[in-house]
Amino acid sequence: MKIIISVWVFVLLLTASKAQIDTSIAKSGFPIEMLFPQGKTKALILSFDDGRTEDRQLVKLMNTYGLVGTFHLNSNKLGTNGYVSRDEIKKLFEGHEVSAHSANHPNLTTLSKIDIVYEIVEDRKELERWMGYPVRGMSYPFGNNNETVIETIKGLGIEYARTVDDSYNFKIPDNFLDWHPTIHLFGKTNYLPNDTDNDKRELAHFYQVLSNFISTKELALFCIWGHSWELGNKWEETEKCFKLLANNSDIHYTSQISLVDYINAFHNLKFSVDKSVVINPSALTIYFKIHHKTYSILPGKTLVVSDYSDAK
DSSP, X not given: OHHHHHHHHHHHHHHHHHHHHHHHHHHHTSOEEEEBGGGBSEEEEEEEEEOBTTHHHHHHHXXXXXXXXXXXXXXXXXXXXXXXXXXXXXXXXXXXXEEEOOSSOOOGGGSOHHHHHHHHHHHHHHHHHHHSSOOOEEEOGGGOOOHHHHHHHTTTTOOEEEOSOOOOSOOOOSOGGGBOOSEETTTTTTSSTTXXXXXXXXXXXXXXXXXXXXXXXXXXXXXEEEOGXXXXXXXXXXXXXXXXXXXXXXXXXXXXXXXXXXXXXXXXXXXXXXXXXXXXXXXXXXXXXXXXXXXXXXXXXXXXXXOGGGOO
């Protein structure tokens, strides 16, 4: 009889242990989903190249609607005909990001490594001297890159680099040094001369992509790129676009480098095995979701995550 009771006790203990193990596995199996700052599900980046004088009007329009821009500048062209001056860029781009675009705007894929280094380091150095902060991102001149260019810029303090290859999606880039934007501002309108039908299709496509971004319930990053000098007869259209994007409580308005910093900080969160405790070693407040419940963790803090079974 004692043997039979002992066996039953052993079976009950084994069952209870297995149940605990299964519960732990189920908990740890919940994915950790990143949210943008303030727990928002969408982020908007407006990314413009070259530093032409039309940037003045573009920045004024962005400021009117509370939008944030990233402006990629060629330091050796500033102050020349058609470009903003070096003395004005700090005030002009206040509240926005100034980023590199190479010193002279060459096709980097045609250069030797030493010349690639010069173009990027010289641009960074001069822009940092005028702006007073580290310049850590860039867009590729003409959007062109290759493996040599990407490998070369890795050691030059560049943390993201944008192409001009439209992805037409809202995914976060897998490789920040090969960052494909969502879409050119107004698509490929005016790419084909005197083709009004193409312009209508492209403009309609652009607004469809914009509408998809506004309506999606998924985590979405909308990166629009372009040049202010392209907007000669499109300033009213630009204001219409900005009105549609502005003042949306679901959207986080951000520069490219700020978003890169945030995403890197999210990936650097330190979770326990069962995801019940998390440490945030960064200087940013990070938002995330586990099993439909949203959490935020302050810089340098440890957070005990509640039981996922109570999450809603």
